[in-house]
Amino acid sequence: MKFCIVGTGRCGTRLLRSMINAHPDVFVFNETHWIVNLHEAFGTADMPFDDHLDILLRTRFVDGSRTTEIDVEDFRAAQAGGPTRMTPAEFTDTVGRYFAQKEGKRYWADKTPDYGYFAGTLQTYWPECKFIHLIRDGANVVRSMSGHPGYKALVELGRQNWCPLSLDYRASTVGGRKHARSAFVELWYRRLMRIRNEGGRLRPGSYMEVRHEDVLTSPAETLVRIARFTGLRPDSDWEQAAMGAINAKRAEKPRADKMLRHFGDKHLALMRELGYAIDLPDAG
Numbered sequence: 001m002k003f004c005i006v007g008t009g010r011c012g013t014r015l016l017r018s019m020i021n022a023h024p025d026v027f028v029f030n031e032t033h034w035i036v037n038l039h040e041a042f043g044t045a046d047m048p049f050d051d052h053l054d055i056l057l058r059t060r061f062v063d064g065s066r067t068t069e070i071d072v073e074d075f076r077a078a079q080a081g082g083p084t085r086m087t088p089a090e091f092t093d094t095v096g097r098y099f100a101q102k103e104g105k106r107y108w109a110d111k112t113p114d115y116g117y118f119a120g121t122l123q124t125y126w127p128e129c130k131f132i133h134l135i136r137d138g139a140n141v142v143r144s145m146s147g148h149p150g151y152k153a154l155v156e157l158g159r160q161n162w163c164p165l166s167l168d169y170r171a172s173t174v175g176g177r178k179h180a181r182s183a184f185v186e187l188w189y190r191r192l193m194r195i196r197n198e199g200g201r202l203r204p205g206s207y208m209e210v211r212h213e214d215v216l217t218s219p220a221e222t223l224v225r226i227a228r229f230t231g232l233r234p235d236s237d238w239e240q241a242a243m244g245a246i247n248a249k250r251a252e253k254p255r256a257d258k259m260l261r262h263f264g265d266k267h268l269a270l271m272r273e274l275g276y277a278i279d280l281p282d283a284g
Contacts, residue, residue, distance in 0.1 A: 001125070002107045002130070003129060003130040003229075004109060004111070004112065004130075004131050004132070005132045006131055006132070006133050007133060007134040007136075008192050009114070009141075009148075010144035010148060011135065011136035011212055012215060013134050016111070016132075016212075016215055017030055019215070019223065019242035020226065023232055023235060023242075024104075025106050025235075026106070026232060027100035027109070028109045028111050029099070030111055032059070032110055032112050033112060033162060033166040034055055034067060034166070035122070036114075036115070036118050039088055043088075044088065044125075046085050047086065049083070052086060052088065053072070053075075055167065056068055056095065058167055060166055060168070060169040060170075062149050062153050062169070063149070064169065064170055075098055079094060082094070088125065113134075114161050114163050115163075116194070116198060117195065118163070118198075119199065119202055119207070127203065130229060130230050131199060131202060131207050131208070133195055133209045134210050135211050135212065135274060136211070137212075137213065137271075138185070138192075138267065138270070138276070139260050140253070142181060142185050146179070146181055151184065151187065152179065153165075155184065160194065180262070181259060181262040182262045185263055185267055189267050189270060196209075208229050210222060211274075257280075
């Protein structure tokens with residue numbers, strides 16, 4: 001894994017992923033979750049190829065769909081004659097290269113926001129892996145989380161991270177209840193603080209924070225920062241394609257100021273620390 005994009009979720013990682021995935025050298029997964037499940041099951045042990053593949057195929061989103069759709073027959077054919085036993089890192093590299101090569105690319109990376117909790121673990125597999133922590137105005141994150149079934153499910157189940165839930169998850173009515181906005185404020189806060197804590201324990205120079213608002217307002221400069229950090233080569237066609245990912249439909253909505261009513265002192269303090277101005281709406 002060359003790098004990984006992490007975040008609280010609902011923070012713009014999908015847009016950033018599409019921008020970086022336009023680079024001619026790197027394929028970026030759009031959420032896997034199964035790498036952590038491989039680690040939970042096997043650690044760093046050498047295990048049968050089919051055991052790894054089984055876990056990949058059993059890892060699900062909240063709607064019950066697979067996180068990674070793969071043509072199993074084609075994948076097996078591509079690996080014919082290869083090793084029958086692998087470590088989780090070797091298997092993951094095999095899957096990553098498979099998808100990268102299909103797009104004519106050299107490297108693979110990942111965009112799984114929840115991996116911010118497991119960045120230290122991932123660096124045991126890939127010591128040179130870099131982590132981009134995408135941060136967005138908490139008021140807008142909370143507004144988005146409160147309408148998303150995955151984050152509703154986390155609140156309802158009292159969990160902060162989807163990875164442990166993703167293995168064999170079956171779509172259900174979990175997440176269908178209405179919850180207080182304050183619960184999503186706390187989820188945003190805990191997830192962001194946990195990722196920052198993990199980032200502080202990574203290898204020096206392997207963790208960077210990027211604001212979603214900077215991606216929207218200063219995309220060229222932000223891409224230069226990311227390219228330098230990850231070691232991606234400059235490419236004018238890439239920059240043009242990445243700019244094309246930002247369009248009127250993806251422009252930031254007006255700030256959800258009303259959400260700030262549900263923020264406590266510690267939440268507002270974190271917003272200020274992150275550089276977001278606080279203008280509390282009138283109680284009425």
